[in-house]
Amino acid sequence: MDSVFHDLYEKYHQEIYQFIFYMTKNRETAEDLVQEVYIRVMKAYERFEGKSSAKTWIYSIARNVTIDYFRKQKGWKDKIFSNFDWDRQLIIDTQPIPEEVAIMNDDIQDIYRCLNRCTTNQRSVIILRYISGISITETAEVLNWSESKVKTTQHRALKAIKKMMEDLSGKEGHRIEKIPLERKRN
Amino acid sequence: MRKSRWKENEIEDMLRELPKVKDDRSKAEVFARIHDKKRKKHWLPLIAGVASLFLMVVLASSIITGKEGTTSQEDSSKSGKLSISESKEMSESKQQGANINENTSEDKQGNQEFLSKQAESESKDEVSQIEPFKKDKEKTFAHAIYQDDLKNESTITIGVPDDHMKVIVPISIKLNHFDRTETLNQLVNQMSDIDEEQYGLSDYFPLDIKISQGNDMTTAHIEFQEDSQLLDDDALFLHSMEETFSYNNIERMTFATDGKQGAMFLHAGFLKEQAVPQQKNRTYLLYQRDEYSPRLLVPSNRDYQDFEEALQAGKGEQDIEGIAPAIPEDMNWDNINSEGGLVTIQLSEHAAIENNEESLQALEAILFIAKDFGFKKVKFENAPIEKVGHLNLTDDIVVPKAPNQVN
Numbered sequence: 242m243d244s245v246f247h248d249l250y251e252k253y254h255q256e257i258y259q260f261i262f263y264m265t266k267n268r269e270t271a272e273d274l275v276q277e278v279y280i281r282v283m284k285a286y287e288r289f290e291g292k293s294s295a296k297t298w299i300y301s302i303a304r305n306v307t308i309d310y311f312r313k314q315k316g317w318k319d320k321i322f323s324n325f326d327w328d329r330q331l332i333i334d335t336q337p338i339p340e341e342v343a344i345m346n347d348d349i350q351d352i353y354r355c356l357n358r359c360t361t362n363q364r365s366v367i368i369l370r371y372i373s374g375i376s377i378t379e380t381a382e383v384l385n386w387s388e389s390k391v392k393t394t395q396h397r398a399l400k401a402i403k404k405m406m407e408d409l410s411g412k413e414g415h416r417i418e419k420i421p422l423e424r425k426r427n
Numbered sequence: 428m429r430k431s432r433w434k435e436n437e438i439e440d441m442l443r444e445l446p447k448v449k450d451d452r453s454k455a456e457v458f459a460r461i462h463d464k465k466r467k468k469h470w471l472p473l474i475a476g477v478a479s480l481f482l483m484v485v486l487a488s489s490i491i492t493g494k495e496g497t498t499s500q501e502d503s504s505k506s507g508k509l510s511i512s513e514s515k516e517m518s519e520s521k522q523q524g525a526n527i528n529e530n531t532s533e534d535k536q537g538n539q540e541f542l543s544k545q546a547e548s549e550s551k552d553e554v555s556q557i558e559p560f561k562k563d564k565e566k567t568f569a570h571a572i573y574q575d576d577l578k579n580e581s582t583i584t585i586g587v588p589d590d591h592m593k594v595i596v597p598i599s600i601k602l603n604h605f606d607r608t609e610t611l612n613q614l615v616n617q618m619s620d621i622d623e624e625q626y627g628l629s630d631y632f633p634l635d636i637k638i639s640q641g642n643d644m645t646t647a648h649i650e651f652q653e654d655s656q657l658l659d660d661d662a663l664f665l666h667s668m669e670e671t672f673s674y675n676n677i678e679r680m681t682f683a684t685d686g687k688q689g690a691m692f693l694h695a696g697f698l699k700e701q702a703v704p705q706q707k708n709r710t711y712l713l714y715q716r717d718e719y720s721p722r723l724l725v726p727s728n729r730d731y732q733d734f735e736e737a738l739q740a741g742k743g744e745q746d747i748e749g750i751a752p753a754i755p756e757d758m759n760w761d762n763i764n765s766e767g768g769l770v771t772i773q774l775s776e777h778a779a780i781e782n783n784e785e786s787l788q789a790l791e792a793i794l795f796i797a798k799d800f801g802f803k804k805v806k807f808e809n810a811p812i813e814k815v816g817h818l819n820l821t822d823d824i825v826v827p828k829a830p831n832q833v834n
Contacts, residue, residue, distance in 0.1 A: 246461070250454050258450040272450065276461050341446035348430075352441045371442035389592040389663045390629060396656045397630065402442075403433050410431045 245286055246279060253296065256373055257303045263356065263368045264307045268339070274310055278303045297382040300373070304365055304383060311361065348406075355405040363398035370395055435654070568784045569721050570816075571791045571827035572599050579604060583617045584829045586670025587628045589725070590716045592663060593747050595670045596628055596725045599829040610675055611640055611647060626833060627720025627749070631667070645678040653685045661692035665701065670726070672703045674829050679703060706801045708732075710740040711792040711830075713751045724753060724792055724830045726799065734770060734800045735763050741792055753792035755779060761809075768803035769823060780811055780820075787816040791827065798826040 257278055262271040281302050289298060342353045356364055362384075369380045370391075377395075381388045450457070572582050581602045586595040600617055618632040635655050641648040649668070651657065657664040668680060681700045682690035689699040708730040715722045727745075731737035741754040759775035772793070780786045790807075797805045803826060810820040818824055 243458075246458060247454070250457065254454075254457070255447075255449055259448050262448045263445075272452065272460075275450065276457065276464055279457075279461050280464065339446075339448055341448055345444070345446060349441055349444055352438070353445060367442060371439065372445055374443075387592045389588070389660055390590075392656060392660050393588075393592070393629065393631060393663075399435050399438055403435060403438050406433050406438065407431055 245283055249279065249282060249299070253299050257299060260300065260303055260368055260373055261307055262339075263372055264304075264361075264364060265310065266357070270310065274306050275303075277306045281306065293382045294379070297375075297379050300369070300375075300379075300383040301385065308361065351406055351409050352402065355402045355409070358405055359398050359401055362394055363401060366391060366394045367398045367402070567715075567718075567721050568788065569723055569831040569833055570787075571724070571794070572601060572829045572832045573827045574825065577601075577828070581610075581613075582674075582829050582832075583610075583613050584671065584674035585614070585617060585621060585632065586667045587621070587623050587626075588631050588663060588667060589714055589749060590627055590629055591748055592629055592631075594714065594725050594728060594750065595663075595666050596626075596714050596723050597670055597674060597830050598623075598626060598628070598723070599674070599832045600834050601832060608644075610677075611638055614638065614671070614675060625720075626723065627714075627716025634664075641679065641681045645676060646681060647672055647677045647679070648681045648683065649690075650683045651685075651690050655684075658684075658690060659693045661695050665692075665695060669701075669703050673705055677703055678705065706799055708737065709796070709799050710737040711753050711795045711799075712741065712745060713753045713788070713792075714749050715751070716749050721831075721833070722788065724788065724795060725750065726795070734765070734797065734802075737796050737800065738763070738772075738793065741789075741796060754789045755785065758786075758789055765802065768801070769806060770797050770800075770802045770804075771806040771808060773808045774810055776809070778809070778811060780815060782812060782815050784816075787818065790815055790818055791830070794824060794826045795830055802826060 254275070258271055258275045261274045261278075262268065265271055265274065278299070282299055285302075289295070293301075338350065338353065342350055345353075356367065359367065365384060366380060369375050369383060370377070375383070377388050377391050380386075381391045384391065386394075452460075581604065582599050583602060584597050584599045586597050588594070589596055598621070600621075602613060615633075615638050618634065621632055623630050623632065634657060635652060636657065637650040639648050639650075640646070672678075672680065679700060679702055682688075682698055684690045689697055691697050707726070709726040709728075710731060711724050711726055713722050714725040727740065731740055738754070738760070742752045742756055742758075744752060757777075757779040759778050760772050761775050762773040764771045764773075774780070780790070794805055804823040805826065806823045807820045813819065813821050
């Protein structure tokens, strides 16, 4: 088992962590979830049939772990905040911006914020295609979709982000500037 | 000052520029955390049990003896904010409970996990309460629309890709007025309004194209932008448009790109126009994404040599997720004859036909298969009952106008 872990860590750890981080936008959550990915992968490793590549298989587990996390979050948040008419988006928007993004120019920071406003499917495709840099075929394998669905979802996501970027420039004066900056832990 | 207009490729470039984000922990640290996590999982049920017992004791004693407990309950019914602080207190006391009962060497992570497990079981409870309600509420069956049903009304049908984009499912909307010159405008409006996902289909419309009337009433003119993604994903697009137009009295599509005649499709090549076949000799099957989505009739992707072969194929299993046979195995026929626009299906002695939704949808599938082979009417002979839903099996039945009415 240890050798499986070491192998996985060397090959995929940082990219899986990065995928989960961009999905959840929270370092602690990404750390927890990436551990869950290892546990699931190690449990199922012997059953891995090799129908898809190991990389897309691990990405698909990472995505499932993340979706499960969102479902749990939604469940208890809905329960606690059920009396409030709060836009759930607001809660997500106040996640700190990581240092890596905060040092980039304003447009890149806006793009980072816009990712939140895409649907979970759109965000998955955008992260896989542009941040992880995997192909349409591999993305289709990860999501268990047809390539057409990947292309269409990607196109829709780009359109949605484009519109949000344009909306943001219109509302420039009203933007919430004081989004906390994450302090990197030592 | 930020830009107010962006190009799609600029957005793509900026997405690629998003920085790499790294996990700062060492390999040994991650490995140790995984071990901890696996070990703690065994303790969780026990900890949870002890903690809930502790909570019950604390809560019961405060309700019986303390005045504060009562006040807090009253307040929480008046104000949502208080109920949050109460929840926080509850969480804290849960945390304390866990702390007391846990082995002192357990670190903070154990508590977090414990709380998230609690949240998980709470959310599961919630889901189990909601789902039966949702199931009752959903409409699971979509009827066909018949010309006789339409008085001053018209219909618009749109071919929408299924959830996996492997088949095109026609969805029909009844409109309260009739004006044939308006067909294409109505079509464009409905493409903007349709919420495909509620029917278990892909979010495909609206599309980045302009649709207008071509040289005559039966021609639709489609205009693309040069960088349109639809030109690359042309098989799905053309399939969807053919399905859509075939129900809306359009026989031909003409194409233009950025004002110039014709369009360069990645797979179909350069096309100035394309015919819209009205009959494709297909069978019909059932599509249903999941138990919360409606059951919809869907034409097959392939065609068949003759009507009987297509009917038989309507009983066949397909290797596509969500697709099932539309005609039950035990709905049999002995003979099929056709004369002009009428096809007669002589049913077997014990053909399983009942007055229920399954039989109605199977018969409607047969009517649409007949329509796809150019027949205008279908006669069922030897039917065990006279009526199935609104279909009168003792008469010739005129084939329906469009499948899957969703409004």
